[in-house]
Amino acid sequence: MRIYLSRPHMSGQEELRVAEAFASNFIAPLGPQLDAFEASVRSYLGQDLHCVGLSSGSAALHLALRMAGVGTGDEVWISSMTFAGGIFPVNYLGAHPRFFDLSAASWTIDTDILAEELAKAAKENRLPKAIVPTDLYGQSVDLDPLEALAAQYGVRLILDSAESLGAAYLDGRKAGTGGDAAILSFNGNKIITTSGGGMLVTRHKAWADEARFLATQARDPAPHYEHSTVGYNYRLSNICAAIGLGQMEVLDARVARRREIFARYQSALSRPGLTFMPEPDGRHSTRWLTALIIDPEVTGVTREDIRLMLLEHQIESRPLWKPMHIQPLYAGAPYHGSGVDEGLFAHGLCLPSGSDMSDAQQDEVIDRVTARLDQGR
Numbered sequence: 001m002r003i004y005l006s007r008p009h010m011s012g013q014e015e016l017r018v019a020e021a022f023a024s025n026f027i028a029p030l031g032p033q034l035d036a037f038e039a040s041v042r043s044y045l046g047q048d049l050h051c052v053g054l055s056s057g058s059a060a061l062h063l064a065l066r067m068a069g070v071g072t073g074d075e076v077w078i079s080s081m082t083f084a085g086g087i088f089p090v091n092y093l094g095a096h097p098r099f100f101d102l103s104a105a106s107w108t109i110d111t112d113i114l115a116e117e118l119a120k121a122a123k124e125n126r127l128p129k130a131i132v133p134t135d136l137y138g139q140s141v142d143l144d145p146l147e148a149l150a151a152q153y154g155v156r157l158i159l160d161s162a163e164s165l166g167a168a169y170l171d172g173r174k175a176g177t178g179g180d181a182a183i184l185s186f187n188g189n190k191i192i193t194t195s196g197g198g199m200l201v202t203r204h205k206a207w208a209d210e211a212r213f214l215a216t217q218a219r220d221p222a223p224h225y226e227h228s229t230v231g232y233n234y235r236l237s238n239i240c241a242a243i244g245l246g247q248m249e250v251l252d253a254r255v256a257r258r259r260e261i262f263a264r265y266q267s268a269l270s271r272p273g274l275t276f277m278p279e280p281d282g283r284h285s286t287r288w289l290t291a292l293i294i295d296p297e298v299t300g301v302t303r304e305d306i307r308l309m310l311l312e313h314q315i316e317s318r319p320l321w322k323p324m325h326i327q328p329l330y331a332g333a334p335y336h337g338s339g340v341d342e343g344l345f346a347h348g349l350c351l352p353s354g355s356d357m358s359d360a361q362q363d364e365v366i367d368r369v370t371a372r373l374d375q376g377r
C-alpha cells in the first residue's frame with residue numbers, strides 16, 4: 001500500500017516524552033506521563049471533567065456501561081452504524097442492543113426516532129439502561145436533544161466520541177464533554193494515537209474513581225490482594241501515555257489538516273451523484289475520514305468500482321461501517337429507522353484522509369477517481 005486510509009502521524013515530541021518516562025523508569029501501567037496525559041485531555045476539553053486513561057476505547061465503553069449499571073438482560077440503545085469496539089462491550093455485560101438509524105441531515109443518530117421509541121418504552125416500562133450514540137467520522141451527535149431526552153427519561157447517556165476528539169458541537173462545546181460519560185480512542189488510525197489506548201471522560205467523580213479501581217483489577221484497600229468484585233487490567237501504559245502527550249500538542253493542527261483534506265476532496269469531486277458527509281450548522285467535525293456517497297444510478301459507477309480501482313494502485317479506501325443490525329452477529333436484534341444507514345453502507349466510501357498525506361498524494365487520488373467517473377459504465 002502506498003497511500004493509506006489513516007496512518008499514525010507523529011509530532012516529533014513523542015520520543016522525547018517516552019525518553020522522559022524511561023529516564024524515570026516508569027515503564028509501568030501508571031506513572032507521571034499518564035497523569036500528565038489525563039490532565040492534558042482534561043484541560044483541552046475545558047470543563048469540570050474527570051479523565052481516566054485506559055488500554056482502549058472499547059475498555060472505556062465497557063467500564064462506562066458498567067458504571068451506568070448495565071447488566072444481564074438490560075437493553076442498551078445504540079447507533080447501528082458504528083465500529084465493533086463501540087458495541088461489543090454491551091455483549092460483555094450480557095445486555096441486549098437495540099439499534100437506531102441515522103438522520104440523513106447529520107449522519108448521526110436520529111433523535112426524533114429515539115424520542116418516539118423512548119416515549120413508547122416509558123409507557124411499557126421497558127426503558128433502556130443506557131443510550132450510546134456514535135460521533136460518526138468525527139462529527140458530534142446532536143447533544144442538546146440527546147441530553148434532554150436522557151434527563152426526561154432518567155436514562156444514562158454515554159457518548160461514543162472515539163472518532164471525534166477535536167470536534168465541536170454548538171457554541172464550541174467540545175465533543176467528548178457530554179452526557180454522563182464519553183469514551184475516546186487513541187488507536188493507531190484515530191486522529192491522534194498512543195499506538196493503542198482510550199479514555200473515559202465523565203462529569204461524575206464517583207464514576208472516574210470506580211473506573212480507576214475496576215481498571216486495576218479491583219483491589220480493595222489492604223496490604224494483601226483483597227477482592228470483592230470482578231475487575232479488569234484496563235489501565236493505559238505510562239509509555240503509551242507519553243506518546244499521547246506528544247500527540248496532544250498537535251491535535252488542533254491535525255483537525256485543521258483533516259478538514260483541509262475533506263474540503264479539497266469536496267471541491268475537486270463536486271459533481272452530480274457524489275454526496276459528501278454533511279456538517280449541520282454550528283457543528284465542527286474533525287473530518288476524521290472523508291466519507292462520501294457514490295450514486296450508481298447517476299454516475300454509472302459503484303462504490304466498489306472506485307474502491308477496487310484505487311486498490312489496484314495501492315491506494316487504501318474503505319466502505320462506511322456496516323450497520324450492526326445487518327451483521328450476522330446481531331441478526332434479529334431490534335432496529336428502528338428507515339435504512340438511512342443501510343444506504344450509506346451500500347454506496348458510501350471513505351477516502352484516504354491521513355493528516356500526513358501530501359497534496360500530491362491527494363491529487364493522485366482525486367485524479368484517479370475523476371478519471372474513473374469520467375469513464376462511467
Ligand SMILES: *Cc1c(COP(=O)(O)O)cnc(C)c1O
Nearest residue numbers: 056057058083085086162185187
Ligand atoms: C475506534 C472506535 C472505538 C473503540 O476503539 P478501540 O480503542 O479500538 O477499542 C469505538 N467506537 C468507535 C465508533 C470507534 O471508531
